[in-house]
Amino acid sequence: xxxHINFITLGVADLAASRRFYRDVFGWRExxxxxANIAFxxxxxxxxxxxxxxxxxVQDAQATASGSGFPRFTLAxxxxxxxxxxxxxxxxxxxxxxxxKAPQKVFWGGYSGxxxxxxxxxxxxxxxxxxxxxx
Amino acid sequence: xxxHINFITLGVADLAASRRFYRDVFGWRExxxxxANIAFxxxxxxxxxxxxxxxxxVQDAQATASGSGFPRFTLAxxxxxxxxxxxxxxxxxxxxxxxxKAPQKVFWGGYSGxxxxxxxxxxxxxxxxxxxxxx
Numbered sequence: 403x404x405x406h407i408n409f410i411t412l413g414v415a416d417l418a419a420s421r422r423f424y425r426d427v428f429g430w431r432e433x434x435x436x437x438a439n440i441a442f443x444x445x446x447x448x449x450x451x452x453x454x455x456x457x458x459x460v461q462d463a464q465a466t467a468s469g470s471g472f473p474r475f476t477l478a479x480x481x482x483x484x485x486x487x488x489x490x491x492x493x494x495x496x497x498x499x500x501x502x503k504a505p506q507k508v509f510w511g512g513y514s515g516x517x518x519x520x521x522x523x524x525x526x527x528x529x530x531x532x533x534x535x536x537x
Numbered sequence: 538x539x540x541h542i543n544f545i546t547l548g549v550a551d552l553a554a555s556r557r558f559y560r561d562v563f564g565w566r567e568x569x570x571x572x573a574n575i576a577f578x579x580x581x582x583x584x585x586x587x588x589x590x591x592x593x594x595v596q597d598a599q600a601t602a603s604g605s606g607f608p609r610f611t612l613a614x615x616x617x618x619x620x621x622x623x624x625x626x627x628x629x630x631x632x633x634x635x636x637x638k639a640p641q642k643v644f645w646g647g648y649s650g651x652x653x654x655x656x657x658x659x660x661x662x663x664x665x666x667x668x669x670x671x672x
Contacts, residue, residue, distance in 0.1 A: 407580045420655045445542045520555045
């Protein structure tokens with residue numbers, strides 16, 4: 403698995419309030435791909451920082467928000483095809499890894515799965531056919 | 538404030554277990570600057586991913602770990618001097634931002650402060666004179 407992180411996505415309670423914060427306090431500008439449900443900020447060449455509704459993020463990861471179980475953010479490692487996602491999960495299978503969501507097609511047109519690292523930190527392994535457009 | 542994130546630091550319960558996970562499951566290699574207390578991984582040109590003891594991270598941010606208050610990770614925005622850290626915090630002062638830790642010298646030789654974004658997500662604004670060496 404190559405050593406890169408493509409997305410940090412925060413699960414926020416009030417998306418409008420968070421957008422204002424990053425715009426007014428940090429002075430950051432969203433990418434053109436942002437929409438009513440998600441805000442993207444390009445930070446550096448390859449890293450996207452995203453704001454997403456907390457409940458929507460929980461749902462995307464098929465995680466649970468109860469107790470201290472959900473860390474309220476996710477890290478994403480993107481690869482170039484659905485087959486590469488499957489290959490990585492096949493490799494995890496022999497390593498006693500907790501799979502939170504098996505790789506599957508997702509509504510936004512991609513393909514992804516989630517696993518839990520120690521302490522419940524969530525990693526998404528994803529193929530996103532639109533990723534090059536997120537500028 | 539420029540649009541970049543330099544560090545993602547996870548506060549972990551068992552540093553040894555997390556190191557094993559990222560080494561054995563992800564196949565990632567730590568940088569030479571890692572030590573007994575902290576593990577660094579270079580992910581892309583400018584982004585460092587770090588593992589740090591949960592309590593140590595709480596202490597560094599001068600945050601509280603009680604309840605759901607501490608998000609168990611921090612994001613860092615690095616600048617080129619102590620004066621630049623101070624200038625950013627001066628700018629935050631007029632914007633109704635919750636300062637978690639005022640800028641100050643820290644034991645590892647740098648200078649940093651923390652603020653809380655909506656939902657309590659913690660941002661460190663830091664000057665790290667050793668950053669170029671973290672390879």
